Amino acid sequence: MTLDSIYMLMKSRIFIASVVCLEFKRLSSNSVSHNLKKVLKNMPKEVKHTAALQKQRQKLKEKNQKYIPGTVTLKVLGSGAKGAARSLYVFTDQSRYLFNCGEGTQRLAHEHRMKLSKLEHIFITHRSWENIGGLPGVALTIQDVGVPEITVHGPLGIDEIFKATRRFVILRDLSVKMASCTADTHFEDNVMKVSYVPIEPAAENLNEKCTSYASNGVNSVHQSTIKTTDEDDDVDYYAHERKMKIGVDSKEVPRKQMRTDAVKVQTPQGNGTSMCYVCRLQSRPGTLCLEKCVEKGVPPGPLLGKLKSGEDIVLKDGTVVHSADVRLPDDPGPVFIVVECPSVQYIENLVNNQLISQYQSSAVKEEDMASLIVHFTPQHVMTDPRYKNWMDKFSISTQHLILNEENSCMGSVAVHRVQYKLNLLHPHLFPLLGDKSIKLADNMLDSNLSNDKMNGDEEIDRSTYGNDSVSCFRGKTFDLVHLRPKKMWDRQGELTLSPKSFINETYEAEGFLETLNKLKQDIEQMEQNITSQESDPQISFLGTGSCIPNKTRNTSGILLHISETDSILLDCGEGTYGQLVRLFGPEKADNVLLGIKAIFVSHLHADHHLGLIGLLKARRKVIDKQPKTNYIKPVFLIAPQQIMSWLSLYHWNFEPITQEILLVPNAHLDLKHSTINEEVKKDVLKSINMQEIFTVPVKHCPNAFGIAFKHTNNWKLTYSGDTMPCPQLVDLGQGSDVLIHEATMEDELLDEARIKLHSTTSQAIEMGKKMNAKFILLTHFSQRYAKIPRINENFSQNVGIAFDNMQVRFSQLPLLPLLHSALKIMFAEHYDEMEQKTFRRLMKQEQEKDSVKV
Missing domain, CATH: 1.10.287 (Helix Hairpins)
Structure with missing residues (x-):
């Protein structure tokens, strides 16, 4: 049947x-x-109010605070490698703490099931994107699980990140508090006492540092021109060769105050204080030894509780039993220190800090010697002789955990699992990832990966950071340091990849081998008629999911390779730079960054632009390594002009960033009402070798745009951004060779798609038909379709499904529809579950309709 x-x-x-x-x-x-x-x-069913849930949570918290936990462990969540988050998770059986929250922390926590529901304190060492880039995403996640309040510890002004993102990160049910962190204050609860150790750059370098912002060529924003007219609601953000014209949002500065003459712009404040943390676990009484109690004649009952709590007791026969005689030794509480020395300017004040020196080998008491130092310090600072000498002064028993850019662990197994499976279908469309940082569990080694490279993150040569007494380890995701009950380093849960098991899982799917053989025959036959050239444009999908990242689909990011060296990035969700490193590998990713000439941001939802700062910072680091004669222009940012409100706030409150971009407002490229300056237009088109670039407003949110590129070789690509069906987009995309269109919802969720202003799969395909697009690529799937969307009869010969880490040249697009049958079998379990959910949903709808009719 x-x-x-x-x-x-x-x-x-x-x-x-x-x-x-x-x-x-x-x-x-x-x-x-x-x-x-x-x-x-x-009547709607009664649902517990958020306030009631939060009250219940508070009662549980108060109950737990009466006890000192018996287990305390530090776990590396993000290693700090290029493109990876850097974050350290401290957890007990009662509570959670996070030290630094780099971009991508949310995704790693989701994949490795590190529940954030008990997280209430986040400690930030320094005001840089590497430490705070993941805060908005993590805040949204903990809000969703019912956490009522989060306290952020760190240098003054860290909480400005939430104010800066409030337009696109809405925190209605989460209160964010900023702790007062000074040398005279501390944080304490039933788990540990945390002393704040603020470190400032050396005084003689302060003026030098501030001056560098204003005099470092392309790294400065010293002179600006504010230019507008009464008729123009948009402002042109454009700079030509090292000179920048900065527009000012009209909501922030009244028009009558705007002037056309040059004005001096305040130099952005330096990154300022670096906050180190000296953390001591609370002393814990030794556990009761029942054997000794029996020897002393202590009967079962309340007397045991008194002995356990430290009281001496008197037995009926008058015998005095001392608590110390029947308990194991007390645990005074080990010390661990979290340090970031952002640059060499901070070294002198760090190494001479008296509070930290109390925990070095000169400590009076053995328990005062630090058990562990966690270094978020950059590599070039750690190898400074002064820093190395400071590390030498700690006890020989002190271990050093390093979380910085010299690590290589990206931390995700799930992305490799999916890619190994998809690679079976077509090795060029789904290449194995360039990220080689996770060990292979079986003998199926990649030909480009040696055992030496695989073991690169083990214990470091001690002479690198000091004398032979310094024990250093590079952090990997899932590395553990147990502080209680027993101090020990634990790498038993180290991440590994097992390609054989990934592939066998797929081969075991019923009917897959037969379908795969048929697919390969069809592909071979079709490829005989395909003439692919290196000049053929290529699309690399870095993120194909919506809203939040999950372990298999990251948020929006698409790289359009217009030549072997140059590319355009379409949207830049959180973790986009990390996806670049995963796909291409750390070295090749640097070349890709240099080749990005333009970035298009469709609209100002976080899943489309929150990765922009991380990517721009990474690009700057690569540029700084180039010969000074090799001048590389800032990237063209084609985006809603309102994005400058966010970028400027970050620029002035955290780190200089706006000098990396040349903003071209989307509205200035409007298909019917283009107002872009001709000089600017000429420069943009030349930089990316285009004949034309046009945008149109689409139906999603204010200032949401679709875009079309027409290349000098006459190919045309249209990208929808997020939108429900939109006639303006049809006009824009007429005759496109490729339409990349969002398909957030399945067809049966038409009402939900309409409410959320998204498109269903069939609506997206229909848009492609109306504009006579030669091929339609569907992306931006709801995370309910984590592996594959539902495929229906509208998926014809010119419709393909996008996956993270898929690379396809224009000439290879006809291959994608051939994959549909194999994909449904490959992800059969997930696909069947979706089918069942859809069936139940349809049945419920029919019941409701029938009830209404009757």
């Missing part, structure tokens, strides 16, 4: 049953009681 026949049978039986039931109720009750029952039936 087919699924359709089962559905029709169930539908008819349910309909008949509902009719009988309703008729019986009608006959057995008068109209008043019937109406009352109807009202009661349709």
Whole structure:
């Protein structure tokens, strides 16, 4: 019996049953009681209010605070490698603490099931994106799980990140508090006492540092021109060769105050204080030894509790039993120190800090010697002789955990698992990832990966950071340091990849091998008619999910390779730079960054632009390594002009960033009302070798745009951004070779798609048909379709599904529809679950319709 026949049978039986039931109720009750029952039936079910849940949570918290936890462990969440988050998770059986929250922390926590529901304190060492880039995403996550309040510890002004992002990160049910962190204050709870150790750059370097912002060529924003007219609601943000014209949002500065003459702009404040943390676990009484209690004649009962709490007791025969005689030794509480010395300017004040020196080998008491130092310090600072000498002064028993850019662990196994499976379908469309930082568990080694490279993150040569007494380890995701009950380093849970098991999982799917063989034959036959050239444009998908990242689909990011060296980035969700490093590998990713000539941001939702600062900072680091004669212009940022409100706030409150971009407002490229300056337009088109670039406003949110690029080789690509079906986009994309269109919802969720201003898969395909697009690529899937969206009869020969880390040249697009059957079998379990959910949803809708009819 087919699924359709089962559905029709169930539908008819349910309909008949509902009719009988309703008729019986009608006959057995008068109209008043019937109406009352109807009202009661349709009343919404009582749901616990958020305040009630938070109150319950508070009671549980107060109860737990009476006890000192018996287990305290430090876990590396993000190693700090290029493109990876850097964050350290401290957890007990009662509470959680996070030290630094780099971009991508949320995704790693989700993949490795590090629950954030008990997280209430985040400690930030320094005001840099590497430490705070993940705060907005993590805040949204903990808000969703019912955390009422989060306290952020760190240098003054860290909480400005939440104010700066309030337009696109909405925290209605989460209160963010900023702790007062000075040398005279501390944080303390039942787990540990944290002393704040603020470190300032050396006084003689302060003026030098501030001056560098204003005099470092392209790294400065010293002179600005504010230019506008009464008729122009948008402001052109554009700089030509090292000179920048900065527009000012009209909401922030009244028009009458705007001037056309040059004005001096305040130099952005330096990164300022670096906050180190000296953390001592609370002393814990030794556990009661029952054998010794029996020897002393202590009877079972309340006397055991008194001994356990430290009281001496007197037995009936007058014998005094001392608590110290029947308990194991007390645990005074080990010390661990979290340090970041952002640059060499901070070294002198760090190494001479008296509070930290109390925990070096010169400490009076053994328990005062630090058990662990966690270094978020950059590599070039750690190798400074002064820093190395400071590390030497700690005890030989002190271990050093390093979380910085010299690490290599990206921390994700899930992305490799999916890629190994997809690689079976086509090795060029789904290449194995360039990230080689996780060990292979079996003998199926990649030909480009040696055992030496795989073991690169083990214990470091001690002479690198000091003498032979310094024990240093590079952090990897899932590394553990147990502080209680027993101090020990633990790498038993180290991440590994098992390609054989990934592939065998797929081969075991019923019918997959037969389908794969048929697919390979079809591909081979089609590829005989494909003439692919290196000049053929290529699309690399870095993120194909919506809203929040999950372990298999990151948020929006698409790289359009217009040549072997140059590219355009379409949207830049959180973690986009990390995806670049995963796909291309750390070295090749640097070249890709240099080749990005333009970045298009479709609209100002966080899942489309929150990765921009991290990517721009990474690009700057690569540029700084180039010969000074090799001048590389800032990247063109084609985006809503309102993005400058966010970028400027970050620029002035945290780190200089606006010098990295040349902003071209989306509205200035409007298909019907283009207002872009001709000089600017000429420069943009030349830099990316285009004939034309046009945008149109789309139906999603204020200042949301779609875009079309027409290349000098006459190919045309249209990108929808986020939108529901939009006639303006059809006009924009007429005759496109490729339409990349969002397909957030399946067809059965049309109402939800309409409410959220998104498109269903069939609507996206219909848009492509209306604009006569030669090929339609669907992306931006709801995270309910984590592995594959539902495929229907509208998925014709010119419709393909995008996956993270998929690379496809224009000439290879016809291959994508051939994959649909194999994909459904490869992800059969996930696909069947979606089908069942859809079936149940349809049945429920039919029942509701039938009830209304009756």
